[in-house]
Structure formats: structure tokens, C-alpha cells
Amino acid sequence: MQEIPFYMVDAFSDRTFGGNAAAVCPLFEWLPDETLLKMAQEHNQSETAYFVRTDSGFELRWFTTQGEINLCGHATLASAHVIFEYLDYPETEIHFSTRFVGELIVSRSGDWLTLNFPAWATETVEPPALLLEALGLDTYEEIRVARDYLVVLKTQQQLEALTPDIHAMLPLGKMICVTAPGENHDFVSRFFCPGESVAEDPVTGSAHSMLIPYWGEKLGKTKMQARQISARGGDLRCEWQGDRVLMSGQATTYIIGSVYLREGELS
Structure with missing residues (x-):
């Protein structure tokens, strides 16, 4: 044994x-x-x-x-x-x-522990109709993609109100990260996992490999405070270093x- x-x-x-x-x-x-x-x-x-x-x-x-x-x-x-x-x-x-x-x-x-991870660049894509339908979205700022879909919303309130149809996302073949500017943080996010045992991931470090470069460029910052606003929630200290990202928790x-x-x- x-x-x-x-x-x-x-x-x-x-x-x-x-x-x-x-x-x-x-x-x-x-x-x-x-x-x-x-x-x-x-x-x-x-x-x-x-x-x-x-x-x-x-x-x-x-x-x-x-x-x-x-x-x-x-x-x-x-x-x-x-x-x-x-x-x-x-x-x-x-x-x-x-x-x-x-x-x-x-x-x-x-x-505090700091992860040194690769930075993932995202590119703008035309969103599949199924993605918007499954998220229940009529309006959004932009849709991007790297390993996962990155859906950018205008406000934290809009993000908090999302009640997606997780099962309907299965044919997309990707995870879905949804993000918005934070009310008390530089940015906030949620992460949905169709096909996995946990439908909404509480805190997703890997998603911040694309979130940090995206918001760093958008906000003109290299150091940021982030929160994943799931039911359990989690705070991250973030830093963008070109092709690497640092996230601390x-x-x-x-x-x-x-x-x-x-x-x-x-x-």
C-alpha cells in the first residue's frame, strides 16, 4: 500500500x-x-x-x-x-x-504568493450568436479570444447580473471569461466552464494571463487590482511585464x- x-x-x-x-x-x-x-x-x-x-x-x-x-x-x-x-x-x-x-x-x-505566468494576447472576433444567446447579452463592449473567449462588458453591475445558460455554451468548445471595469478594483471578472464539473470557476488564475495584458493596455497601467466576483470571490494583485504576467494571492x-x-x- x-x-x-x-x-x-x-x-x-x-x-x-x-x-x-x-x-x-x-x-x-x-x-x-x-x-x-x-x-x-x-x-x-x-x-x-x-x-x-x-x-x-x-x-x-x-x-x-x-x-x-x-x-x-x-x-x-x-x-x-x-x-x-x-x-x-x-x-x-x-x-x-x-x-x-x-x-x-x-x-x-x-x-502573499506571486505566480509568474505567460501573458496571452487576445484578438477581436465576431461573436458567435450562440455565445451572446447563452450569456443572455443584448449589449457588450467587445469580444476577443485567446485560449478562451473574453467578453468585455461596460459595467460591473452588468457582469454581476449575468445568469448564463451554461449547457447552451457546450457547442462553443471554449471556456468563457466575462470582464468589466471594477467599482472598487481596476477590473472584475467571472469565468464559465461549460462541460466541466464546476459550471462557474470561483477564481481563475489562468484567465488572468489574458485579462492582465488586456486591461493593462486599455487602462495604460502595469500594476492593477482585480477581483473575480463569483459567489466565493477572490482578490488578485496583478502586474503586466510584457510577455509575462504576475498575479499575487x-x-x-x-x-x-x-x-x-x-x-x-x-x-
Whole structure:
């Protein structure tokens, strides 16, 4: 039997029940992908992060209940929190190597952790009619796209009032980030995930890879304050550095435990 440490962390929050929860499992070596997926399904969180220590840092991967994904901000923040708080890691900077987006760096300053992520440029597109229908939108400022759709609205109030038909978004084949200028922040956002187990993501670090460059250019700023206005909500300190973005948040541990895998469950 193999015992694997298990942590559940509320990322982008300084309190329990805020931000976005992620499961985190440090591994001694990589298990088969099928086992990692079954574990993520058992945890039933939006993402489970797995990492393995290497000579130069850590290898990091993220799984939803449906499969491996190419980038996850909140689970990266949660992983860094576990390493800094529980694994006797003496440095103030962690280097993660990933399969799809290269090296990611997380640094610590006090209670705040800063993700160094790639910046994603967006381009204007003519919106599919289905996108507007599913969001229930009659008016919008502009529609852009990178990995996900980026829908820009005029006011925070308009964003808060959205009640989208998540199921109707499935044929679009993309996630949908909706954003607007903030009343008390530089910008606010919401993130919808058709086809995933969590219909609206509470706080989405990866979406800020495109939000930060967009609003940085629009506002003429390199440093900004952002909030994702989901039911749980989360605050981010943001900085645009050309082809990289920095996003800072706090994290709170909710559960520490163990996963037990028998011999036949390891392959």
C-alpha cells in the first residue's frame, strides 16, 4: 500500500470557504495517468495538482475530473502554498516545470504568493450568436479570444447580473471569461466552464494571463487590482511585464490527510 499526502487549499483567499479550492498531492514519483485521473475524480474538485521534486525544482501537472489540462493558476498557487508551508522548503522562490507552458515561477513575500505566468494576447472576433444567446447579452463592449473567449462588458453591475445558460455554451468548445471595469478594483471578472464539473470557476488564475495584458493596455497601467466576483470571490494583485504576467494571492489550508492506494490501484 502506498500512502500519498493530501491537502485541500483555498487559493486566492485569506480565509476558509473563499477563493478557489484545489486538491494537492505531492508524489515521490509519477503514477500512471489513469491513476492520477481516478484520484482527481475521487477528490471531485475542479482541479487536483500533482508535483514531483526534481534536482532543479518540481514537475507540476493538473487534472480535472475529465482529464489533464494545460494550465491552472489556483492549483499552482495551492501547490506552492503546500511546498512553502509543509515541506520544509527554505527558498522564497519555486520553479515548476510543466508539460504545456514551460517553466512557472512562484515567489513568496509574507502571506502573499506571486505566480509568474505567460501573458496571452487576445484578438477581436465576431461573436458567435450562440455565445451572446447563452450569456443572455443584448449589449457588450467587445469580444476577443485567446485560449478562451473574453467578453468585455461596460459595467460591473452588468457582469454581476449575468445568469448564463451554461449547457447552451457546450457547442462553443471554449471556456468563457466575462470582464468589466471594477467599482472598487481596476477590473472584475467571472469565468464559465461549460462541460466541466464546476459550471462557474470561483477564481481563475489562468484567465488572468489574458485579462492582465488586456486591461493593462486599455487602462495604460502595469500594476492593477482585480477581483473575480463569483459567489466565493477572490482578490488578485496583478502586474503586466510584457510577455509575462504576475498575479499575487493568498492561500488557506482546509484539509490535511492521506490517500491510500493498494497495489492493484497503482497501475
